[in-house]
Amino acid sequence: MLMNRIIDFKQALYSINRLEAEKILAQxxxxxxxxxxxxxxxxxxxxxxxxSEWEEGRVSLSQxxxxxxxxxxxxxxxxxxxxxxxKNQPRMAIAVLEDHHLLGKRIxxxxxxxxxxxxxxYGHGLxxxxxxxRVVRDKIQIMLISTLMLSSALKVKDLKKKLNDxxxxxxxxxxxxxxxxxxxxxxxxxxxxxxVTAAETIGVIKKVVDSIG
Amino acid sequence: MAxxxxxxxMERVLTTLGFKEPDRVPFFLCLSMYGAKEFNISIKEYFSxxxxxxxxxxxxxxxxxxxxIYTFFYAPIEVEAWGGEVIYFDxxxxxxxxxxxxxxxxxxxxxxxEVRKSLVLKNVLKATELxxxxxxxxxxxxxxxxxxxxxxxxxxxxxxxxxxxYFDKVYFQKLMQINEKFCIEWANAQLDAGATAICYFDPFAxxxxxxxxxxxKTGFHTAKRTISSIKGPTATHLASGRxxxxxxxxxxxxxxxxxxxxxENIGDIKKGCYNKLTVLGNFNGIEMRHWNAKETETKVKxxxxxxxxxxxxxxxxxxxEIPWQVPEDVLLRISEAVHKWGRYPLQWVDK
Numbered sequence: 001m002l003m004n005r006i007i008d009f010k011q012a013l014y015s016i017n018r019l020e021a022e023k024i025l026a027q028x029x030x031x032x033x034x035x036x037x038x039x040x041x042x043x044x045x046x047x048x049x050x051x052s053e054w055e056e057g058r059v060s061l062s063q064x065x066x067x068x069x070x071x072x073x074x075x076x077x078x079x080x081x082x083x084x085x086x087k088n089q090p091r092m093a094i095a096v097l098e099d100h101h102l103l104g105k106r107i108x109x110x111x112x113x114x115x116x117x118x119x120x121x122y123g124h125g126l127x128x129x130x131x132x133x134r135v136v137r138d139k140i141q142i143m144l145i146s147t148l149m150l151s152s153a154l155k156v157k158d159l160k161k162k163l164n165d166x167x168x169x170x171x172x173x174x175x176x177x178x179x180x181x182x183x184x185x186x187x188x189x190x191x192x193x194x195x196v197t198a199a200e201t202i203g204v205i206k207k208v209v210d211s212i213g
Numbered sequence: 214m215a216x217x218x219x220x221x222x223m224e225r226v227l228t229t230l231g232f233k234e235p236d237r238v239p240f241f242l243c244l245s246m247y248g249a250k251e252f253n254i255s256i257k258e259y260f261s262x263x264x265x266x267x268x269x270x271x272x273x274x275x276x277x278x279x280x281x282i283y284t285f286f287y288a289p290i291e292v293e294a295w296g297g298e299v300i301y302f303d304x305x306x307x308x309x310x311x312x313x314x315x316x317x318x319x320x321x322x323x324x325x326x327e328v329r330k331s332l333v334l335k336n337v338l339k340a341t342e343l344x345x346x347x348x349x350x351x352x353x354x355x356x357x358x359x360x361x362x363x364x365x366x367x368x369x370x371x372x373x374x375x376x377x378x379y380f381d382k383v384y385f386q387k388l389m390q391i392n393e394k395f396c397i398e399w400a401n402a403q404l405d406a407g408a409t410a411i412c413y414f415d416p417f418a419x420x421x422x423x424x425x426x427x428x429x430k431t432g433f434h435t436a437k438r439t440i441s442s443i444k445g446p447t448a449t450h451l452a453s454g455r456x457x458x459x460x461x462x463x464x465x466x467x468x469x470x471x472x473x474x475x476x477e478n479i480g481d482i483k484k485g486c487y488n489k490l491t492v493l494g495n496f497n498g499i500e501m502r503h504w505n506a507k508e509t510e511t512k513v514k515x516x517x518x519x520x521x522x523x524x525x526x527x528x529x530x531x532x533x534e535i536p537w538q539v540p541e542d543v544l545l546r547i548s549e550a551v552h553k554w555g556r557y558p559l560q561w562v563d564k
Contacts, residue, residue: 016379054421057420057421057455057457057458059424060420060421060422060423060424060427061421061422061423062375062378062379062422062423062424062427063424065372065375066375066379098302099305099308100300100308100309100310101308101371102370102371102372103371103372106371106372125300149302149305149306149308150305150498150499150502150536150537150538151302151304151305151536151537151538152305154538177453177499178499181453181475181476181497181498181499181500182497182499182500184500184503185499188503
């Protein structure tokens with residue numbers, strides 16, 4: 001049933017028709033057994049398809065952004081940020097390392113929250129030591145790092161080393177243009193995972209969660 | 214067939230722009246902050262004096278034997294002229310800081326800088342003048358502007374700009390009017406100072422960023438109006454963004470050259486715009502940091518084989534800026550390979 005609604009839901013998002021998207025989501029919630037099932041089956045799947053279409057060059061980043069923001073708002077209405085129903089494991093945060101390009105982080109935040117997860121937003125322009133300090137303080141299990149510049153992306157190696165030296169078990173997941181343009185980069189900086197699109201982040205988070213056990 | 218007589222860089226580039234084969238494939242190394250390495254000084258210090266950039270550009274051209282002088286300082290220099298903040302790094306391009314337009318109504322009050330009174334822009338003009346005195350008409354000097362359509366990413370921040378573009382047509386149009394006026398003045402001042410052509414950076418126009426339908430209603434008209442008022446040739450560069458899907462639109466803006474993304478096939482792009490637009494590209498600058506000797510030669514050969522025949526092609530990177538982390542050896546090997554494999558006619562391609 002949810003599969004049949006993905007096309008309509010996606011169309012509503014592409015045309016920035018928030019009311020139509022809200023209507024479709026509300027109908028699905030009414031017919032389903034639980035809210036998380038709808039979030040997984042409709043919202044996450046739609047955002048995943050939108051991410052793939054962006055990677056294939058069929059939709060633009062502005063459509064990915066608008067879709068993420070609308071879905072985040074709609075899911076927020078269904079699940080308050082502190083709701084028990086949110087997938088509150090693992091402890092997760094996001095930051096833009098060193099540089100000041102924010103759109104990638106904003107899109108990932110929307111997609112992650114629209115998928116029913118909660119995460120702390122540490123902001124942008126943060127140096128490695130700033131992030132290490134916060135990760136240790138907040139006992140973060142998964143740290144999402146967004147970068148646009150190659151110089152910032154390469155500093156993930158230093159971040160991983162410092163976390164390891166402190167014995168922090170934190171998994172670092174990276175994303176952003178440098179990692180999309182060079183798949184070797186993720187390995188070079190010892191990241192635990194990389195996501196080419198914002199929606200792909202959800203799959204990577206699930207894998208990391210499974211590996212944490 | 215005998216090799217053609219050695220051309221100057223300017224002759225080589227003009228020949229390829231006319232869709233004819235010059236003596237060899239022209240190649241542009243878009244070296245900006247990279248010049249600081251020549252002096253072992255910080256990027257901030259390097260850009261503080263026009264003389265540093267002049268000497269840096271000349272040294273790098275001598276070392277790498279490429280076909281242009283590039284007077285691009287850093288992307289946020291224009292917002293700096295508008296009163297914005299620039300954040301420097303030791304090993305990467307400067308970023309723009311807090312956006313100068315915090316809410317749409319600020320567009321009513323924004324102060325448009327006078328190009329010839331702005332200290333930072335005057336520095337670029339001075340570098341251009343000095344370089345022109347040095348290279349004359351032998352080497353093309355490429356000046357740079359941010360397109361009026363893409364500059365708001367730094368003026369407002371990405372998210373606010375997307376909201377302006379989608380939901381506030383009145384303020385969007387006002388901002389375009391202001392930015393177009395500034396961009397035309399800035400481009401023409403660089404041409405007056407000695408620039409041969411203007412690189413019109415317009416990453417926001419890429420279908421990777423906004424749908425083509427939206428571009429046709431917005432940035433396309435901005436580009437058409439602006440480019441028609443720039444008194445010299447232009448190269449539209451999408452700074453790693455894909456161009457496929459809007460090639461005819463870009464041609465219709467009046468531009469002469471298109472920058473090609475590493476994520477698209479330069480051969481396909483070339484076929485799509487031969488005799489209309491010269492293609493520029495498309496080495497993956499991020500991967501270049503770890504290219505070994507064999508890989509470098511292979512990449513040069515592959516790119517030339519895909520796009521070299523018939524002219525209308527300039528070999529370059531895909532972003533319009535060589536990253537700081539790319540080793541000098543890679544650049545030297547690119548140069549060596551272009552000089553070896555880029556000689557026209559490209560008989561080896563058919564073999």
